[in-house]
Amino acid sequence: MRIGIPRALLYYYYYPMWKVFFEELGAEVVLSSQSTKGILAQGLKYAVDEVCLPVKLSYGHVLELAEQVDFIFLPRLVSVEHRKYICPKFLGLPDMIRRLDKMAPLIDVNVNLYRKNVDLYKAVKKAGSCLTGNKLKIWKAYHRSIVALQKYFRLLQLGLIPEEALAVLENRVKNEPLPYPVELNIAVIGHPYNIYDSYISMNLIKRLRSMGAAVYTAEQVPEKIIKRYAARLPKKLFWTLGQRMLGAASHYLDRPDISGIVHVAAFGCGPDSMTGDLIERQARAMNAPFLNLTLDEHTGEAGVLTRIEAFLDMVRWKQAGVVGL
Ligand code: SF4
Known part of the structure; x- marks a missing residue:
């Protein structure tokens, strides 16, 4: 069968x-x-x-x-x-x-x-x-x-x-992947089928890694931490994935070692428009670098790449203490 x-x-x-x-x-x-x-x-x-x-x-x-x-x-x-x-x-x-x-x-x-x-x-x-x-x-x-x-x-x-x-898991590699040179820590928040699908996300995670960023996602945050942070919202969220994304984003915003947040949304997704907005408000309130990428079937790779590069430049300048950021 x-x-x-x-x-x-x-x-x-x-x-x-x-x-x-x-x-x-x-x-x-x-x-x-x-x-x-x-x-x-x-x-x-x-x-x-x-x-x-x-x-x-x-x-x-x-x-x-x-x-x-x-x-x-x-x-x-x-x-x-x-x-x-x-x-x-x-x-x-x-x-x-x-x-x-x-x-x-x-x-x-x-x-x-x-x-x-x-x-x-x-x-x-x-x-x-x-x-x-x-x-x-x-x-x-x-x-x-x-x-x-x-x-x-x-x-x-x-x-x-x-x-x-x-x-x-399938024993196709003997060891876990080799570490790559890390200069920045970036949280990437989005539905798993958007951020981990290399075609939809235009290889976002691998691109960030190749540009010197260690990538942190919601799946790395233990459930109890997610729940603790999500409980800070004035109203309880009833979507599993929305709660995971918001809880993880709040947790990463609280961590001084995380330099910025990228939120990945899919065009036509109602929940994403709300979670994205809530995460963006929190990031702005904390003066944390934030990038929102909304992807659809017409999104051009060159445009996404330019935005990621510009975002990482902004994060680096902020870390270097450039005035105005
Ligand atoms: S509408 Fe949003 S949450 Fe629902 S399946 Fe599509 S991307 Fe996922």
């Missing part, structure tokens, strides 16, 4: 878990390719106009898999933690995808942990039942997949980006 997993959206958080789970049940996992202009073009052709850029891109990834696999794993993500929701665009995705021609059958189990975390096993059991009727085997696969996920998150917390953490 070949199970396709699109390299999009919360692939950047949960792929190690999904992969181990399906492989433990004897399936072959087929991952879509790295995002490209062609994959995005397919997504743009078939997605409805109203959705945001990452959802359009996910269409392209699903379409790439459609004729190669027996099933496509596209869970209906409602909530991935207690008392928090995921953006509603995730919820409708399986229904939007299903209407496409020549689509492989979807495994679109409901993941809704809003009330109880144990509800995850219900979803896992249902997904596993597409491959086997052996409940013990599903239970063991589930446990191994959770262990893999915990290892992956530990690697992200150490500062590896998803592709590096996966290379370590």
Whole structure:
């Protein structure tokens, strides 16, 4: 049985878990390719106009898999933690995808942990039942997949980006990546599917590293710190990813070793417009260098590069004490 997993959206958080789970049940996992202009073009052709850029891109990834696999794993993500929701665009995705021609059958189990975390096993059991009727085997696969996920998150917390953490987990590199020369510490805040997708982000993280910046993301901040900082907001946020981004941004703004913040937003994203604005206000109040990059399918690479270079120059001048900054 070949199970396709699109390299999009919360692939950047949960792929190690999904992969181990399906492989433990004897399936072959087929991952879509790295995002490209062609994959995005397919997504743009078939997605409805109203959705945001990452959802359009996910269409392209699903379409790439459609004729190669027996099933496509596209869970209906409602909530991935207690008392928090995921953006509603995730919820409708399986229904939007299903209407496409020549689509492989979807495994679109409901993941809704809003009330109880144990509800995850219900979803896992249902997904596993597409491959086997052996409940013990599903239970063991589930446990191994959770262990893999915990290892992956530990690697992200150490500062590896998803592709590096996966290379370590899959034994494709013997050691963790070599350190690169560091001159500045920059926090990059955005949804994981925007900042870690090298095509959408135009290789932002690697570019910053090559320009002498160590990059810090929300995934490096422990959950309890995120929650503590997010609790300072006058109103509780009910989106998992929005809370993560705001909590991490406030934490980094409090750290004197972080020289500036880059916020990455996707065109057409409602939550991003709000979180971006809140982060920008905090950064301005603290006189911290801040850059907002809003990306869409028409964003030119040269323009983004110029803005990053100008931002890093501003950070360096500020550190050197240039008057007026
Ligand atoms: S949070 Fe924003 S970028 Fe993410 S799926 Fe929702 S609208 Fe799209």
